[in-house]
Amino acid sequence: MNCEEFEGYISLYIDDEIDDDSRISFKNHMEQCKECEQKYQKVFETVSLCRDLEEFELPDEFASAIIKKVKRESPLKSLFRSFTVKKFYEKGMWKAVASTAAIIVFILIVVSNSNLLNYKADGSSEAQEDIGILSEGALPSENTQYYTDNVVESAQEPGIIKRSMPFEKEEELLNNMDLSNPNKKLIRRAAVQLEVEKLDEKFNEIFQTVESKGGYVENSTVWTSTTTTGPQKMSNLILRVPEQRFDEILFFIEKMGDIKSKSIIGDDKTLEYIDLQARMRNMELQEQKLLGILDKASNVQEILEIMREVSSIRSEIESMTAQLKNWDNLVQYSTINLDMSEITSSKKGINTKSYEGLLGKVSEAFILSVNKLIDIGALVLIYIGSIVPIILLIAVIIAIIFILYRVLTYREQK
Numbered sequence: 001m002n003c004e005e006f007e008g009y010i011s012l013y014i015d016d017e018i019d020d021d022s023r024i025s026f027k028n029h030m031e032q033c034k035e036c037e038q039k040y041q042k043v044f045e046t047v048s049l050c051r052d053l054e055e056f057e058l059p060d061e062f063a064s065a066i067i068k069k070v071k072r073e074s075p076l077k078s079l080f081r082s083f084t085v086k087k088f089y090e091k092g093m094w095k096a097v098a099s100t101a102a103i104i105v106f107i108l109i110v111v112s113n114s115n116l117l118n119y120k121a122d123g124s125s126e127a128q129e130d131i132g133i134l135s136e137g138a139l140p141s142e143n144t145q146y147y148t149d150n151v152v153e154s155a156q157e158p159g160i161i162k163r164s165m166p167f168e169k170e171e172e173l174l175n176n177m178d179l180s181n182p183n184k185k186l187i188r189r190a191a192v193q194l195e196v197e198k199l200d201e202k203f204n205e206i207f208q209t210v211e212s213k214g215g216y217v218e219n220s221t222v223w224t225s226t227t228t229t230g231p232q233k234m235s236n237l238i239l240r241v242p243e244q245r246f247d248e249i250l251f252f253i254e255k256m257g258d259i260k261s262k263s264i265i266g267d268d269k270t271l272e273y274i275d276l277q278a279r280m281r282n283m284e285l286q287e288q289k290l291l292g293i294l295d296k297a298s299n300v301q302e303i304l305e306i307m308r309e310v311s312s313i314r315s316e317i318e319s320m321t322a323q324l325k326n327w328d329n330l331v332q333y334s335t336i337n338l339d340m341s342e343i344t345s346s347k348k349g350i351n352t353k354s355y356e357g358l359l360g361k362v363s364e365a366f367i368l369s370v371n372k373l374i375d376i377g378a379l380v381l382i383y384i385g386s387i388v389p390i391i392l393l394i395a396v397i398i399a400i401i402f403i404l405y406r407v408l409t410y411r412e413q414k
Contacts, residue, residue, distance in 0.1 A: 001025040003029075009026050010039065010043050013040075183270070186266055188267075188334040191263045192254065192262050193259070199340055206253060213249055215249065220236070221236045222234070232342060234341045235340045238338075240336075243333065250336060279320065283313050294306045
């Protein structure tokens with residue numbers, strides 16, 4: 001029997017629960033090993049002492065008192081005793097800690113970048129203005145707004161007929177419209193963009209042709225715009241032409257140059273026109289009745305009240321009359337919004353306009369590129385500055401985790 005087996009048989013030997021062979025081996029080993037004999041004597045003395053103790057009942061509050069004493073002990077010490085590095089990894093608690101830290105870092109990065117995206121360097125505004133000059137359209141802002149308003153207004157009104165198709169099919173659809181009905185109130189609008197040679201000559205020719213056909217020019221503008229190929233002359237004409245001559249004049253204009261875009265809109269106001277006429281007639285009847293009552297009024301208060309009502313009705317009638325006249329004018333005179341830009345014919349000779357001011361353009365492009373590089377450098381520095389607090393926070397979290405790891409490892413070794 002060795003020492004380990006001897007320790008396992010001590011309790012059995014004292015309680016006399018060991019077999020004869022094991023008892024003999026136990027005694028022989030105890031006589032040969034003094035350490036095992038001392039262990040046996042200590043256990044035997046403890047058992048003898050416990051046997052001599054008198055039994056007594058525990059108080060009723062003994063269990064609760066023990067629990068209170070346990071709770072009064074430092075919770076941090078209890079935590080460190082039960083929480084070990086081995087359990088930390090075996091139970092997968094490190095995954096929860098790592099996930100929480102990653103979520104915190106992600107939220108901080110998103111918040112910092114949301115403010116960073118709104119940043120705009122001082123020099124970038126000038127660069128954006130330079131780019132905006134090169135990408136501007138041909139029309140001035142006033143004329144462009146006028147054209148857009150017409151399109152939006154037409155698209156929102158009922159009874160609208162809007163077409164976008166190859167140019168050769170547009171006249172066919174227009175001819176199929178019921179334009180012969182004199183009571184039909186169809187407002188027709190067209191918008192055309194042309195590229196022409198000798199813009200001044202074309203401008204005057206269109207001006208004279210429209211007037212000779214019974215129309216007139218409502219608004220005209222000519223200006224010179226700076227483009228990447230040099231200065232370019234442009235114009236905008238708002239033409240009002242008789243409804244019967246609309247197709248003829250539009251066909252004439254299309255032959256003046258190359259069509260870049262074209263749209264025709266037909267806005268049927270017939271139902272609205274009839275409804276407004278009926279409402280106006282009802283208002284006129286009300287006015288006549290009130291005037292008849294006014295002749296029979298007997299006191300000043302009645303006269304004033306009737307006059308106030310008559311004045312309100314008369315104001316509405318005048319507003320309706322003005323609206324009907326405006327529709328009549330739009331129906332009688334169709335509108336053509338014409339934009340023209342001048343181009344140089346390639347047959348007249350070598351075009352050297354593209355090389356005019358070339359050195360200045362190269363210099364501007366170089367400065368623009370340098371400004372962009374400066375803006376990018378500023379953004380990089382700002383981004384680095386924005387993530388420094390995040391890096392510090394991550395460093396603090398890592399330091400805390402490292403300290404906890406060292407403390408737990410030390411307690412395990414101890």
